Amino acid sequence: MWKYFEPEEALWYQWRLHGSHAYLRKNGDEWRMSFFPVEFQELRPESGGPLPCDPPESAPIEFAVTHGTRVALRPRLSELPYLIMARNDIRILPGADARFNVALPPMIRFEIEHGPSLGETMPFILSRTWFGDKTGGSLCLSMPTALDPRCRGEKEEENPLNTWDTETFRSLVHCEINVRNESKVAVNLERLAIFTDLINIYERDGILTTDLVVVNSLADGGLKMSVEENRQRGGGTLVTASRVGSSELLVRRGVNFLRTITGL
Amino acid sequence: MDIQEMFAELRTSLSSLVPAGLSGKIMGMAAAVLLILLSFKIVQVVVGRALKGHVPDQRGNLIRKLIRYAGFTFAVITIFKQLGIDLSALLGAAGIAGIALGFAAQTSVSNVISGLFLISEKPFQLEDVIQVGDITGIVQSIDLLSIKLQTFDNRYVRIPNETIIKTNVVNITRFPIRRLDVKLMVDYAVDLEFVMTVLEDIARKNIWVLDNPEPLIVMDKFESSGVEILFGLWFEKSNFLQLKNSIMMDVMKRFRLEGINIPFPQMDVHLAKPTRSSGS
Numbered sequence: 001m002w003k004y005f006e007p008e009e010a011l012w013y014q015w016r017l018h019g020s021h022a023y024l025r026k027n028g029d030e031w032r033m034s035f036f037p038v039e040f041q042e043l044r045p046e047s048g049g050p051l052p053c054d055p056p057e058s059a060p061i062e063f064a065v066t067h068g069t070r071v072a073l074r075p076r077l078s079e080l081p082y083l084i085m086a087r088n089d090i091r092i093l094p095g096a097d098a099r100f101n102v103a104l105p106p107m108i109r110f111e112i113e114h115g116p117s118l119g120e121t122m123p124f125i126l127s128r129t130w131f132g133d134k135t136g137g138s139l140c141l142s143m144p145t146a147l148d149p150r151c152r153g154e155k156e157e158e159n160p161l162n163t164w165d166t167e168t169f170r171s172l173v174h175c176e177i178n179v180r181n182e183s184k185v186a187v188n189l190e191r192l193a194i195f196t197d198l199i200n201i202y203e204r205d206g207i208l209t210t211d212l213v214v215v216n217s218l219a220d221g222g223l224k225m226s227v228e229e230n231r232q233r234g235g236g237t238l239v240t241a242s243r244v245g246s247s248e249l250l251v252r253r254g255v256n257f258l259r260t261i262t263g264l
Numbered sequence: 265m266d267i268q269e270m271f272a273e274l275r276t277s278l279s280s281l282v283p284a285g286l287s288g289k290i291m292g293m294a295a296a297v298l299l300i301l302l303s304f305k306i307v308q309v310v311v312g313r314a315l316k317g318h319v320p321d322q323r324g325n326l327i328r329k330l331i332r333y334a335g336f337t338f339a340v341i342t343i344f345k346q347l348g349i350d351l352s353a354l355l356g357a358a359g360i361a362g363i364a365l366g367f368a369a370q371t372s373v374s375n376v377i378s379g380l381f382l383i384s385e386k387p388f389q390l391e392d393v394i395q396v397g398d399i400t401g402i403v404q405s406i407d408l409l410s411i412k413l414q415t416f417d418n419r420y421v422r423i424p425n426e427t428i429i430k431t432n433v434v435n436i437t438r439f440p441i442r443r444l445d446v447k448l449m450v451d452y453a454v455d456l457e458f459v460m461t462v463l464e465d466i467a468r469k470n471i472w473v474l475d476n477p478e479p480l481i482v483m484d485k486f487e488s489s490g491v492e493i494l495f496g497l498w499f500e501k502s503n504f505l506q507l508k509n510s511i512m513m514d515v516m517k518r519f520r521l522e523g524i525n526i527p528f529p530q531m532d533v534h535l536a537k538p539t540r541s542s543g544s
Contacts (some may be wrong), residue, residue: 129475135439142475
């Protein structure tokens with residue numbers, strides 16, 4: 001689904017992304033694209049492509065002109081952080097840690113092999129939310145799903161629309177988060193913002209995964225957010241994070257804003 | 265031709281016009297003034313570069329201007345000294361002239377002082393959207409005498425600093441998020457709890473409305489035609505127009521769909537039937 005292929009001339013191709021669709025047609029150096037976004041709440045357990053199809057009806061079409069033969073639909077995490085609420089207040093006691101699985105909707109873009117991006121969009125409609133106080137903070141994508149801690153040995157509810165199901169929702173980026181409490185006071189986790197600056201995306205058997213995101217609640221009352229890179233778990237690296245200078249920024253932002261969010 | 269030859273030629277031409285001693289004096293004075301102005305220009309550039317990114321743009325501009333004016337002042341003093349003019353006498357005369365000028369330039373001086381206050385207080389910065397009286401626009405420059413705004417209908421407005429200090433200034437874009445307050449009126453026959461649920465849903469479905477801070481819904485007051493509701497929606501400051509247009513349409517469509525009536529002021533006129541006696 002995410003691999004480069006050589007499209008036939010003047011033929012439309014379609015990708016299905018859980019209800020959202022992306023279309024592409026090549027004609028010499030001219031590329032036509034079309035995207036149909038859907039509400040994230042209306043996810044359907046279907047994904048696949050590229051498949052030859054009829055031209056998209058009454059859809060806005062984008063044009064790009066560049067030389068290239070092989071193209072792919074590639075996922076990438078949004079530059080806006082993802083904010084997700086906890087279903088119930090989660091209390092992490094000193095020295096303990098909690099693990100969470102989150103399925104993040106990626107941005108998608110058509111990329112020419114060893115070449116530029118032709119066009120990009122968010123295939124799912126998500127509302128925005130604010131992470132911080134009214135005088136400063138970050139604009140985030142609001143995830144309509146809820147955060148539940150992953151308990152060892154406990155089976156998750158058998159819900160066909162459970163977005164954590166990696167097999168069903170292959171077009172979402174499955175991210176594992178570990179919140180550790182290294183401080184001497186309990187941490188109440190109400191919501192969590194995931195900053196994407198450091199996160200790589202891997203593909204294994206068509207499933208998109210990321211590095212392990214670690215949020216440490218430190219003894220000095222601060223919070224530190226980092227990623228534990230783990231290439232072997234994901235197979236091929238699909239998207240490499242832009243790391244230049246972002247690590248410190250990420251930690252600082254984490255300290256400033258996560259502290260208020262988690263109620264420390 | 266090298267510089268030495270050029271100076272020699274200039275000296276020759278000057279000496280033919282003015283006495284020999286004076287031409288040397290003029291040459292020395294010109295070189296000194298040139299050197300002073302050049303030095304101050306270098307200082308201005310170096311300081312400007314050093315300040316870039318560390319202090320706000322308008323403060324950097326002001327410091328650069330002060331350095332330039334200091335250069336000019338120093339150059340003028342040098343010229344006077346070279347010409348043998350006694351500055352103390354001149355300053356004394358300037359003191360008397362200053363009183364006269366002070367009365368004449370009262371407004372300008374007031375603007376300059378107000379400008380200094382504005383720069384130190386920083387109620388707004390370049391590119392902020394501010395409202396002064398009934399003028400709203402983007403701040404283009406903050407100078408010693410006035411600020412300049414570009415209004416949204418593309419007019420260029422100069423507002424004296426003294427006016428800014430004396431009036432209320434609203435900085436619309438100071439904070440990253442804002443609240444749009446929409447006032448709605450619903451019929452007395454409508455279930456208000458149902459209206460509240462509908463409004464929450466409208467806010468949730470509009471992509472420009474932020475989920476956090478949560479929308480504010482206040483049953484404001486009982487009016488003659490219906491109940492007034494305050495519908496406050498938080499948004500990222502750059503999305504004002506998108507939200508304003510979309511939310512009005514969302515409310516209209518949804519209220520129509522749900523059968524919620526938006527009342528308008530109306531008057532029922534009851535005509536009394538004419539009686540037989542009055543008709544005859």
